[in-house]
Amino acid sequence: MKAGFEMVHGTTLDTIQPHESWNSYPTVGFQNPISIPFPKPPVTENRCVNLDRNELSEWVEHITKQLIDDLPESTAAAAASPADAAFHTATTSSDDNNFHQSIPGGELRPKKMLRSYLETDGDDESVQWNNNNEIFQNGRDGTGLGLSKVDEHGLSLITLLLECAVAISVDNLGEARRMLLELSQLASPYAESCGERVVAYFAKAMSSRVINSWLGISSPFLNHRTVHSTFQLFNNISPFIKFAHFTSNQAILEAFHRRDRVHIVDLDIMQGLQWPALFHILATRIEGPPHVRLTGLGTSMEILMETGKQLSNFAKRLGISFEFQPIASKFGDIDVSAFQLRRGETLAVHWLQHSLYDATGPDWKTIRLLEELAPRIVTVVEQDVSKGGSFLDRFVGALHYYSTVFDSLGAYLGSEDPSRHRVEHCLVYKEINNILAIGGPARSGEDKFRHWRSEIGKRFLQVPMSANSMAQAQLILNMFPPAHGYSLVQGDGVLRLGWKETSLYTASAWTSCTSNIVPRYSC
């Protein structure tokens, strides 16, 4: 595994304080997260001032807010857009399906409102995070931005892109395809401008969707090995994955304090990049390493076995007694018995969420199984982008989110860099494609939770991320210049990492140990 792990680990040995908040955690009496007597860590912010804001992203946000507000009720407000509804009914059956028939509703012309919007000049506004991360719906009145820095070409591309999204949302596929053909000839994914790259990939995703609409099929088709290797590359050129790994590992470590039999369940283990660092710390504990059992879920048994073997070898070298159990299923498709829980084991469940494919299956089953497992700690890292809702909702949210991601990659690597291209094309694009696809990332049409933290919060008790987790995160950021572009915020017990004031990933931790749940195994 990569040297980066060792480096961070080396420096944090000094900073880890034993006996963190964990032992003071109240176990008597049912506790509502708000009334925890243990003082919440102070909100520490790590923002930089005087940054060039993510201009493109802000402009998009303001424009699209206007757009959404002005759309007719039937499309914007509906929980499922006509386009998504079409997925559930067998739409196409034969070749007579005359593809380019115009559907009324194509009169919807965002151009006019966009133009009137562009003509107003105004002061820049600062963008605040709120807990829901639904930044584009904050209650402020948007005023126009000074647009001198966003070039003409980029603007016309974005405008066309938005018109196209509107066309798709009202099922005007012929018009959408025409606009997409145009966009596909104009926007380049190798451009200097991040905005143009974003447009190129969003246009491609929408093209794909238009074809799928016509076909009536939306199932995904994915090569997992490519995904895993690109994920690893992303891990090398950007801090977000390491942030997820290290902050979660810290919370897990704290939960494992003084436990000698531990069981980690990783809901989507991929190549298991996260665990060597944790093993390293466990191996060097004062009380000696625990016996470690790791259950990894994934898509392919072959890949899981390879991962298991590598982790076993690593654990062996560290002198950790280790067991690996692969489960080639989705978490939401199995039941408790698959985990073969043992008495005396401390259970940690970890979930790094992404939009590459549906890793866990039905949401309601996932959360139920989590409850049944009653783990001592659940670590979740969520992407701050909405994967549910109507097409247009997802489109707007994704545009804001991914233009920020592109911006962050662009700050670190040049426009010709092949690694950057590979991550954008093979990873980020795949997510965009999934979020915009019919039926959303899970491609199942199932009603997915919009906001995992609130769902988990109904059933679990929050464990605030400790100062040590924050310290870990800070160290990671220092590995990725320009570190000052990233915003790391601790608040409400969670840690958020973002780029230039847009939160991208949120790490949180939860426990099922409340007194009104009778634990099956020692908690």
Next chain:
Amino acid sequence: MDITLFTPKEAHFLNSSKQIINGLAEAAIDMQISNQQQPQNSHTSTSRSSDSGEPCPSDKWASRLLMECARAISEKDSSKIHHLLWMLNELASPYGDCDQKIAFYFLQALFCKATDSGLRCYKTLTSVAEKSHSFDSARKLILKFQELSPWTTFGHVASNGAILEALEGETKLHIIDVSNTLCTQWPTLLEALATRNDETPRLKLTVVVTASIVNLVMKEISQRMEKFARLMGVPFEFNVISGLNHLGELTKEGLGVQEDEAIVVNCIGSLRRVEVEEREAVIRMFQSLRPKVVTVVEEEADFSTSRNDFVKCFEECLRFYTLYFEMLEESFVPTSNEKLMLERECLRSIVRVLSCDEENDRECERREKGSQWSERLKEAFLPVGFSDDVVDDVKALLKRYRTGWSLALPQGEVAHDSGIYLTWKEEPAVWASAWKP
């Protein structure tokens, strides 16, 4: 490997073809996996990177899936068409490796064919190209292409060689340039004329533009050409003829041909833009101009004889463009915008040839191979072999580029008889020839 193909609601798609589809899907994924296990030079990735600049092997999953789909379309097997289009849609990308790109562009054509929207698509693409082309972008593109690949310069060097030899001793030259090369061929010729031992001849250049997109930039080009000729000290006149419905409409008077001029007809990539039935007439028209030499350069592909057989035409189209894309992939850097633009231009042709109606065959670019053009040209002209000097010039040109390129002569014929071929990895790519009355 997880293929979650269908939800229960779409079971009606499942019935007959699930086996086929699973088989194809397995094959496709296997091919992608085996691509990744090839040894890597790149230190930043552990599996095949599309950006390592390594060669794209041909005959992989893309052509298999595409051919299956073309067959399904001609057999009108609706369910199979849907499944294959779905797979192609998921796997294809215009920004990935060669296979992904080929899959993407041909997918668009197949989709147009299946939805009967080819002409509409073509028109949109043409109008976008016209709007977004500028002299600067076109010039930058061509020059970059010529710097990295002999695809176009091959024809220029061979033609210029034949032209100069045919015009030895002439003083009043009139070159009728039927091409869309933005006059990138002529500076070297002007230089050669200027440095001839005898008195510098007068040159009249009449450019006949057949692609509407090129027309937009001709004004700038004429200014530059005139300036360059002045610099070279060559008495020069420049005319542009455009807006023709078809080449057959050209006349001596229309072209401003005068009796005392030595005429040259230079035809680069233009004969293919003539409707198949009118090609004979155009050649006769060239004959009527009584040229000293006719130089013809065309890309080596046959979309003409198979034009009533969709699958055959598709196969040939796939072969040709795979060659072209692979060539581009190896000639440019992975993240090149110029390469992207050249690839995107192909979409117009591919859509046009494969998914538009026969009635609107104009602008169709039904390519023919060198041997086929030779048959036509032999009706009105005699072939002129390229001299040893010209062949040497071409060979010297090829040495300036990456390996993979070479010169080939037609099989089984007397040396230099009906033109020469530029080959890419042993495959004939471009054909150049010279003819006299």
